[in-house]
Amino acid sequence: MDNDTSSHERAAALLDAHADYRVLRALPSPTEYPVVKAQGLVRTAVVIDVETIGLDLNHPIIDLAIQRIAFDTRGMIVRVGQVRQWFEDPGKPIPAEITRLTGITNSDVSGKRIDADEAISLIASTTVAIAHNAAFDAPRVERRLPAIAGHAWACSCNEVGWPELGFDGRKLGHLLMQQGMFHQGHRAAVDVWATINLLGSAMPDGETALAKLIRQAEQPSVKIEAVNAPYEAKDALKGRGYRWHVDKRTWWNEIPVANEPAEREWLRDACTCERPQVTPVTWSQRHRG
Numbered sequence: 001m002d003n004d005t006s007s008h009e010r011a012a013a014l015l016d017a018h019a020d021y022r023v024l025r026a027l028p029s030p031t032e033y034p035v036v037k038a039q040g041l042v043r044t045a046v047v048i049d050v051e052t053i054g055l056d057l058n059h060p061i062i063d064l065a066i067q068r069i070a071f072d073t074r075g076m077i078v079r080v081g082q083v084r085q086w087f088e089d090p091g092k093p094i095p096a097e098i099t100r101l102t103g104i105t106n107s108d109v110s111g112k113r114i115d116a117d118e119a120i121s122l123i124a125s126t127t128v129a130i131a132h133n134a135a136f137d138a139p140r141v142e143r144r145l146p147a148i149a150g151h152a153w154a155c156s157c158n159e160v161g162w163p164e165l166g167f168d169g170r171k172l173g174h175l176l177m178q179q180g181m182f183h184q185g186h187r188a189a190v191d192v193w194a195t196i197n198l199l200g201s202a203m204p205d206g207e208t209a210l211a212k213l214i215r216q217a218e219q220p221s222v223k224i225e226a227v228n229a230p231y232e233a234k235d236a237l238k239g240r241g242y243r244w245h246v247d248k249r250t251w252w253n254e255i256p257v258a259n260e261p262a263e264r265e266w267l268r269d270a271c272t273c274e275r276p277q278v279t280p281v282t283w284s285q286r287h288r289g
Contacts, residue, residue, distance in 0.1 A: 026183070028197070030083070033080050047066070049188040049189075050141060050188055062109050064085070065083055066084050067196060068126065071214070075207065075208045075211020077199070083189050087108055103187065116147075123148045129141070129153050132157045150285075158170070160213050161212070220257055220281065221280075222254070222257055222278050222281060224252065224254075224263055224264075225252040226251040227275065
């Protein structure tokens with residue numbers, strides 16, 4: 001270590017070198033993020049997070065944050081933009097549990113509105129929008145900003161093989177801790193910055209999580225619905241990862257294109273489902289519920 005290293009960092013490094021300790025470091029500020037020199041094609045993304053007054057799709061957004069990044073062919077982050085964050089008045093009191101979780105109060109949002117034009121412009125100018133739970137964020141952002149409907153989305157929670165990479169769990173804060181970092185979560189701008197730092201982290205094989213995410217998210221898939229599957233097949237379907245669609249009253253799953261023939265065969269043999277409904281899915285259609 002050089003002479004400029006702080007006493008705190010020296011103490012942390014000393015602890016980190018001991019097998020009985022693990023040191024967590026706060027996320028760097030955006031101005032201190034270690035961007036690298038670009039190689040090959042450079043593309044852009046926005047990382048997005050929302051806070052709402054509840055879990056239903058019709059529960060309004062009260063906090064929206066968007067931050068733009070650029071990444072190269074290797075999946076390395078080469079530019080980090082300024083975060084944009086807006087409160088929005090939901091027109092009704094914020095539940096006490098949401099205030100306890102996020103710290104957002106009625107006075108924080110009173111009379112506030114999302115700058116829809118700026119938010120739409122930011123998202124539309126990029127290749128893909130990234131969220132750590134895109135199945136939650138994507139439909140809510142599109143409901144509030146319908147002009148960006150059909151934009152590509154990627155999910156850093158479910159489209160990175162965290163267990164296969166040696167991680168325990170998929171929650172943002174827990175993943176950060178396993179990478180030696182921590183943040184104070186449950187505010188949109190803070191969670192966006194945490195997601196960017198997680199995506200820029202090198203995985204055990206040396207590749208960034210962002211590289212793995214983009215490669216997976218770009219791959220087309222198919223939505224397969226077990227149309228007219230008998231009631232007694234529900235346990236087998238659930239065990240195979242199928243989910244129940246309440247409105248359509250059918251079991252469905254999303255699988256890689258290459259797995260479709262084998263899945264059709266399994267549905268026929270295990271569920272007597274001879275003619276499943278199959279719909280192609282791209283990252284411009286995924287994560288919409």
